[in-house]
Amino acid sequence: MNPDTDPIVTTAQGAVRGLRQDGITAFLNIPYAAPPLDAGRFAPPQPQPHESWDGVRDATVPGPNAPQSERKLGSVDMSPYFGAGWKHGEDYLTVSVWTPAAVGGDLPVMVFAHGGGFVAGSTRSAMYDGSGFARDGVVLVTLNYRLGIAGFLDIPGAPVNRGLLDVVAALRWVRENIAAFGGDPRNVTLFGQSAGATIVGGVLATPEATGLFRRAIVQSGSGLGAFTTEQAARVTKAAAAALGIDPHVDAFADIDDERLVEAANRLAGIDLQTETHSDPLIGLSPFSLVLDTQPAESVSAGLSADVDLLIGTNTEEGNLYLAPVGNYSTSTAADVDAAAARSHPNPAQLVETYRKARPEASCGELRSAIMGDAAFGAGSWALASAHAAHPQSATFGYEFAWRSPALNGELGATHAIELPFVFDLAHLPQLHGPNGLLGLDKPPADLAARVHETWVRFARTGNPGWDPYDSERRATMRIDAEWTQVDDPRGQERQAWRTRPTHRSAHPFKDTP
Template sequence: MTRHPDPDPDPTTAHDAGPAATTARSAGPVVTTAQGAVRGLRRGETLAFLNIPYAAPPRGAGRFAPPQPHEPWQGIRDATVPGPTAPQAERRLGALDMSPYFGAGWSVGEDYLTVNVFAPATGGDGLPVMVFVHGGGFAAGSTRAGLYDGSAFARDGVVLVTLNYRLGIAGFLDLPGAPANRGLLDVVAALRWVRENVSAFGGDPHNVTLFGQSAGATTAGGVLATPEAAGLFRRAILQSGSGLGAFTGEQAARVTRAAAEALGIEPHVDAFAAVPDAQLVETASRLAGIDLRTATHHDPLLGLSPFSLVLDTQPAEAVAAGLAAGVDLLVGTNSEEGNLYLVPVGTYAGSSAADVDATAERSHPDPARLVETYRASRPGASSAQLRSALMTDALFGAGSRALAGAHAANPESATYAYEFAWRSPALDGELGAAHAVELPFVFGLADQPGLNGPGALLGPGRPPADLADRVHATWIRFARTGDPGWEPYDTDRRATMRIDTEWTQIDDPRAREREVWD
């Protein structure tokens, strides 16, 4: 790691946050990036550098333009306190406290295209680098969320980078006159920043693992299929995303028309560029539930979010054509993803056969066959369990399996698959292996107070410590070596590691379901 003496910061350029921050600055490590020097924090075994810009602030019309380089700064920039976040509405999820996942919401400020960097306090060079893309339905989330503290990664010899990217209308609304998928372009820009700067923090710029969860995983899958990102990372981990999660142009146009009508403006970038952020956020929150089914495509997000990637070719199809051939891939889902969208809001236990049929109708071109397949593969399952299982695969499972199969068909790199099956006892034991439950284990934070309790993500009591240690170590092992410790996934066996208190490798564990989705 490149370190420097600790000169006093230039008060005209350092970002002052009061006496406590001034004390931290005077004692903290200083690293020089291509844009200027930053002073971080020493926290036990971790050095943390917060709120470092990787792109220019997206102001005015720039909110709908490709990310631009950030201007250099003089002196030492304070990197000891969290910065602003992408504009977003506050997110709640019924009886479940998801604040560790979403964070506190919008922290207002324009200079939010930033990264947090966590590195070992012991220093080092050539360390593996992991770059995380948060989830939140393409409309919420930030590096300030408690779940994304990278201290455990740094403790274990990894340089961990988390990033903010544009969300909602600014990030993903498809607008005539503007580039598509601006949030994805931000992720690519952050990866370029990592390539240019991470060695100063002790990381190896040629051993970068891109990983993400939910919308962050779907975005990372889109980055896999982006030619401009080739060579910026060596491996990828996609947690509960989808290689089939992008909207078509027709679907995206429906959302754009609805947003323009709600604002009373023309559906063009020039009109949207004149609307302030607060109004865009308020409008975005009114777009959920638009029916995006067309004559040829279902809604890959089942109406849960009006935003996604917008692509002519799904990421799984682009990967099948050879993109990402040199990138090792670990991809997986949780066993009961759909529970997150039903249990906390009180719609799980009362699910009926009609709800099962309605979910199938929204998910698949042959809903009767879909329901028949799931009933046959789950004898004795309740309507609630069937409804959740259909949502699990419609949102994440089918698209993850498609991406794994597409990637495994190319022999130039390795593919691995997992299914996270540990059941959270939250909400009277009903939450189970729901969407996002694996994240505290990956980040080594399963023992944190905010994640434990009757209404917390991991429920009352303490989750198994050995499970947390093993999951976290497995992600790091893959980042270091490209091998998580089990058999690769191929198009014959489809070996998948089922992760629970016991780990069991299973060949093609969802064969019936995979066939009906194929």
């Protein structure tokens, strides 16, 4: 750092000094809300406790992140995605900003919410370096939000979905401050992946977020991914029992972060099946949004009708939860039946549909497909159709189909595989090798550049370069070494999820016929 030459930007809260390198300026670890301390961990995000800080804040090094444990998925190195775990510190409700060094004009802004099962991830993760976006004329913002018990446990006496409220607070910070970094506050694209994408869907359904962003990208999320209050109460009861406390915010406020993280680790495997609802995350996480109405239904009713939407999934989402732990090639017919029973009210019919659609498929392929659609596909299709019903804005669908050769080809077009391409970071050494997400072989030379450029184009213009998604054609761009636009891909399987009951309203959300 050179304090005499590194750039200084003045925000509403005070001046920050960034780091200029290779034509890009990065500002790291800028607070967008007050540190969540003690009882404040379970309150809505609060504005900074003072109008400004004295002097110039150093924004050249990463800061702390939300309390979490290191997250691993079998034999695949996911550290570029999840990061290295918890970097302790109280002031972690922060954003990092990447912008062209020679800031000029009103540049499109992209705000990214990371994934990690609602329990892991941060702006410190190598995958979320925003240099590629800044290089291409975008102001890229990444953000930390509360995770686990502090962020998403439904606690009596506390507001629900505190992690989502953090994202909305970060968007307010962007609206107030991003012009100082060269960004256009009127052209903001909110995007996220996995849990972050499900949060984006929740923000689409949040009236308080209206007007804070113009476009949204949902990468392998779900518009049907929220828990009911009954399901959430089971998690809260288990968390309180693990901590030996009453299930009330006053009792949780007395517990330190280390114990909260340790208790969250003990919540896996809670049965969230009820008489009327399946577990929308099929056991992948004990935390999610908690809503009376699923985001897809709220969007169907008209929320965010003026927001352009790019939404999609990967072809083999479920592989990430099977192949790295040795459960893909060893899957049996009983495993396929069990996956269907966990995720659908008519499992036998669901399995029959998938077998007819994939007559040559192995049990591992069928199991993965059902798991992936239960957790991501069905909710993405529902959200896309709900949004496409409103003519005020455009909806675009994609399917990322490039197959990673990792794990002898079993990883394939799995969950999270698109991220290195979106951030134009497929060259990262950590992603390659025998345990890397991208395997030993190099992906097609121009795939990352093209995917990244497509996301930038959508943020800039609202059009990624193919036909819009509608209720009849369901036009979808299949992204592989070659790109192909197809109509209603996997229509037979999609139809099988049309009446899946995953929310509390009297009539389950139905995909537009």
